[in-house]
Amino acid sequence: MKIALIAHDKKKQDLVDFSIAYRGIFEKHELFATGTTGLKIMEATGLTITRFKSGPLGGDQEIGSLIAKNEMDAVFFFRDPLTAQSHEPDITALVRLCDVYNIPLATNMGTAEILIHGLERGDFTWRKIVHDQS
Structure with a gap:
């Protein structure tokens, strides 16, 4: 599965942990991340991650593009709901694309726990069917 990892500044350490x-x-899957988030995760875990630009510089849009092309299977996006983001329209577009293309999206630790355990159990086999049809 192809998985995106994104976190706002105040949530980066949560996603690293x-x-x-x-x-x-995660090591059994193909990982993608926005700039600094990906770097921090790679340094802490040794995981191989394809890194895009920072979110405010277009990284969210790069991941959104993969979603629109049905080339992303899940998104872990630890959002900071209490801090205004300069690129809020890009964030809204990314969340909307996940909804449009039925991409599982975890925006907080609680949902991420459920999503990661589902991934481990093999609950995402339906994504393989979607790929086979496209």
């Missing part, structure tokens, strides 16, 4: 805890699951 999550990635450390679930490294064994």
